[in-house]
Amino acid sequence: MYAWVGGTGQPTTQRKAYARPCSVASGVSRYWVGVIAVSVLICGCTTVGPDYVRPSADVAGQWIEVDDPRIKAEPPGHREWWTVFNDPVLNVLVDTAYKQNLTLRSAGIRILEARARLGISVGFQYPEQQTGTYSFRRTKLSENFDPGVISSPSNEFSSNMIGFDAGWELDFWGKFRRGLESANADLGASIANYDDILVSLVAEVAATYVQIRTFEERLRFARQNVKIQTRSFQIADVRFRNGAVTELDVQQAKANLRNTEALIPELEMGLRQAQNALSILLGMPPRDLQDVLGSPTPIPTVPPDVAIGVPADLLRRRPDIQRAERLAAAQSAHIGIAVSDLYPTIKIAGAFGWQANDVTDLFQSASIIGSAGTSIVWPIFNYGRIRNNVRVQDARFQQVVVDYQNSVLKAAEEVENAVVAFLRTQEAVKLLADSVKASRRWEQLALIQYREGLIDFTPVLDSEEFLAAQEDRLAQTTGDIAVSLIAMYKGLGGGWEIRIGKDFVPVQTKQEMQERTNWGDFLTSPENVSPKPVRILPAAPDW
Secondary structure, three states: OOEOEOOOOOOOOOEOOOOOHHHHHHHHHHHHHHHHHHHHHHHOOOEOOOOOOOOOOOOOOOOOOOOOOOEEOOOOOOOOHHHHHOOHHHHHHHHHHHHHOHHHHHHHHHHHHHHHHHHHHHHOOOOOEEEEEEEEEEEEOOOOOOOOOEOOOOOEEEEEEEEEEEEEEOOOOOHHHHHHHHHHHHHHHHHHHHHHHHHHHHHHHHHHHHHHHHHHHHHHHHHHHHHHHHHHHHHHHHHHHOOOOOHHHHHHHHHHHHHHHHHHHHHHHHHHHHHHHHHHHOOOOOOOOHHHHOOOOOOOOOOOOEEOOOHHHHHHHOHHHHHHHHHHHHHHHHHHHHHHOOOOEEEEEEEEEEEEOOHHHOOOHHHEEEEEEEEEEOOOOOOOHHHHHHHHHHHHHHHHHHHHHHHHHHHHHHHHHHHHHHHHHHHHHHHHHHHHHHHHHHHHHHHHHHHOOOOOOHHHHHHHHHHHHHHHHHHHHHHHHHHHHHHHHHHOOOOHHHHOOOOOOOHHHHHHHHHHOOOHHHHOOHHHHOOOOOOOOOEOOOO
C-alpha cells in the first residue's frame, strides 16, 4: 500500500513506504505456532475445583415384606411389566401412548436441546473469536489541510483489505472443561427425565385403564341392585294395596331404589372422565373410546407373586434417581467454573490479512499484514465476590446432593407403600367377597320372610343397602389390587426400557425441525444422542 507526506495544500513530496510483509508474516506464524503449542500443553494439565464423586445414599438391605411368599427378592423379569395382566387392550394402550403422548414428545425434544447446549460447551474449547473481514474505502483528502503526514499526489485514493481475526481464551484452569462436564451431565439428566416421564406415563395409562374397568364393574353391580330393589318395591306396593302393610314400607322401598338409581349417573360421569383422561394420555382429543376399549371386561387380575429385587436396585433402575445424580454432577462442575475465576484469565489474539490500494494487488506478498498478542486479566481486588460465588456454587451442590439422597428415600417409601397395599388389599378383597356372598343371602332371606309377612320391611331395607355398599366396595378394592401392583412397578422404575434402541423424537417431528433449521446429525438415533463420558482431571490443591 502507499502512504503520503503532505505539505500545505498540494502534495509536494511522494515516497513509497515498503514494509517487510514476508518478515511480518513469518514472525506472526512463528508466534502462533509457539503460542498454540504452549497452550495445548498448559490447557491439558490443570483443572481446578473438586472432582465429582457419586453421593452416598442410605438404602435398606431388604424390603419390609420380604418374608411374604408373594414377594420375591429376584430382579423383575419383565421390562414390559404391564404384560403380567395378560390384557391385549392394555398392551395396545401403552404402545399408543408411547408413540403419541405429547408430554413425552416434549421431553424428547428437550434432549435435543440439551445436546445442542453440549455442542455450545464444546465450542468454547476453540477460539471464541473467529472473524473474516473485507472492507473497501474510497477517501478524498482536503487540498487545504496539512495533516502532517506523507501526502498523496492526488487528493483521492482507495483502500482494500481482507483478513481474519482470532481470539482465544486459554482454558488454563479447566473452566471450559468443567463447563463441558456440566453440559454432559445435563444431557444425561435430560435423558433420565425422559425416562422418568415414560415410567409415569406407562403407569398412568395402566392405572387409568384399571379405573375404567373398575367403573364398569361398579356400574354392573349398581344396575343389578336396581333390579333387586325394584322387585322389593313392587312387593311392598302390592302388599300395601292389599292392606297388609302401611304406606311406610312403600316409601322406604322407593327411597332406597331412587338412591341406588342416582348412583348410576355418578358412575357414568366418572367413567367418561376416566376415558377423557386416557384420551389425553394417548395424545388425542377426548372422545368415545369404545372402539379401543371394546365391551366391558372384568378388572385385570394380578399374578400370584411378584419379583421386585432389592432396595439397592432402585439406584440403578429409577430414572428420577439417575436424574438427581446427574444434576449433582452438573452442579459439581459449576464449583470448578467458579473457582477458575480466582485465577488469571489468559487470552491470545491475532489478525492476518492483505491490504492494498488496488484490488488487483491485494493478494501479493507485499500486501500481507498481521499482528499477534497476549493479554492477562486478573481480578485481584474483587472484595470477596468470586470466593463467595464459589461458596454459593458449593452450597447449591450440597442442596442437590441432599435432594438426591431424599429422592432415594422417597423411592423406597413409594415401593414399600405399594407393596403393603398390594398384599393387604388382596386380603381385604377375600374378606369383602365373603361379605358380599353373605349379604346376598341375607337379602334373599329377608325378602322371603317379608313377603310371607313374618317381618317388617326394615330388615329388607337394611340388607339391600348393605349389599349395594359391599358390592361397590368390593369392585373398588379389587381395582385397588391392580393399582397397587402398578404403583409397585412404577416405584421400581420399570417401563422406560421400551425406548432402548428407538428415537426420542418421532420421525415426523424431526422432519419438521429439519425443514425449519439445519440440525445436521443432531437428529440421529438415540445411541448417538446418549452422553459420552467426560475425562475428569485432578483438582488443583487449596481451591
